Amino acid sequence: MNAQIESHQQRKLAIAERLPVLLAGAPDLAQRFKAVREFSSQIRASEYHLTNACNIRCKGCWFFEFGHDKTSTEAKDLADWEQFTIDQSYQGINCALLIGGEPTLFADRIGAFAETMQYVSISTNGLKPFPNRDPFRNVTVFISLFGGGPLDDQLRAIKPSGTAFTGLFETTLKNYHNDPRATFVFAATEDGIEYIEPTVKRIRDNGNVVTFNFYSKYNTGHPLRMKNERRLLEEMQRVRNEYPETVLNHPSHIEAIVTGKTWCGTFGHDVCPSISQDHPGNAARQANGNPTLPLFNAYKADLKTLEICCTSGRCSDCRDSQAVYSWLMVSLSKSLDSIETLTTWVEVAESYWRQFIWSPYHHSAKNKPDQRELNLAGIHIERNSRPLSHFPA
Template structure:
């Protein structure tokens, strides 16, 4: 039986799942025509194993400076039918005029930021505020400076914001602390898993000396990478956080159990090692534009991350859009997949109308 036929059969036998399935399809439709936009090559932090600078190939590309060029570009992209705009780069908040130029054009947007600069309230898109630790010492070690408290203050109570905790082998035990801080600041919390770049792995493999940029403290004996034992510890810790902070943590046990399993999470090309079934791959209709405003044929939204050990939240969640045989193996598995898509929508999508309605109900 095909996966689609199994979806229909389960709904026929369990009618209460039809409404969930309808909501899941609505979430998926929001991502029907996505695009990535680098809006700046500047950043004010130096994160260990940085996804953008550590091995990245677009940081040296000259940017278009005229804001009128950006305004026209975003208008043209909206006319092309882009439904979901991802604003990436080094630190998008360092290009506020470009974010504001985009704000009126796309139905949904998602901005990845380190939270040190508050994005103008006129930009009504989901803001994923990246936090890497819950104490000053770990934050300095991982990011070159302790900034998580400032990020929490900048976005406290902001309905656009969701805290994205990138968990590493060094910070698994800090999950309860970060969840408590998010609760105190009126901010939802979700998780990303540290996924090394090819360049970071190369430096570890040759015991490269530490530098003052993006390989300051790691060594073959100690790094943020997660081995199988650390992944299992992480899986248990995130599942516990879902139970202990149900009003704060936006995550899915079904997804968590999948993404924390040992081994590659994708089917890999045996020659290139690139994931063939990751839905974050840059393939039509999805496009990736660098700061020159030209499409760039990178493999995905985080081009140098090693697909063999990638557990990035962007690729992992987007790969939930299409159900797999395991998702229709039973009514319980199917409902777990539907719950994952509902969670995906809460993590990535923000609508001012929905936020207003939720506030009114509260």
């Protein structure tokens, strides 16, 4: 615990001393920094498995690959879910990421969160449409997509019985046509490099946006050892530059999910912040002094048991896009070497929040941060200033 406290104090001191110096000569960046940090400071998030059930069986789905559906008994009574969301809110959580299984199978449970918490997102396979009415209008919908092109059906269009079907991506496009809530999470793979641009174009033409993920081949033994890493990275970056209004990732985020490395270091268990704070298996990780997400926990569908982290717990195989984003966002103290690295941090934070319909950085937002109206006098960072709540520096 002493190491953790000492590291936190060192980060605060570095930010307090270095940040005002960098921002003093960059008023435009100072405005942007203040806006994104102020919004981030409002968010306190946790993750919830809404159900153990799913209507398909994707290859490479960590939830079923590692038997997470068999490790807890799912809560069935809606009243229990409603009380649970209230209890979570009382603990200070105002942001829920709902995963599964498949959350859209239980819209009433999603409604319990949407009625209680201000910021709600779901992760879906897209097969089932999600109601676009109150209280769901302000719920972000993350839609999984594996490989692109014909690979998506090969990897995802599999019924629980094991029977394959076709047209999953086409069904998803129809279900979420011009839906501002929808962000496709496109897990790119070296086996589908030629499908990246055509898939992004279809998403754009459907009136949606996309964020790249990385497809981890959990069942291969060496999921992150690729033969075509450089080609995959270059194509993802090229497509991102070609479709900047459709692809939301920052280039540094793409680099990090493909290679595991970027300006602030190397991603891995020792730095990943998306761990359950109350899980005893994370004691050593928390004690190493690297920042974590305060109050964050990942709950199984029994509303009691904690997952060790936001995904599989198989850290050597993980390059989850949202976990990597969280790591980059908590790395402010490692982003103060120059105005260039600080600019990168601000841009990454802005791109992260572009994913969420309830964010002022979303393309549909009516109240985007007005840089001209921000008060530059408030940019000075005091030594006792409040850290970011969801993404502490």
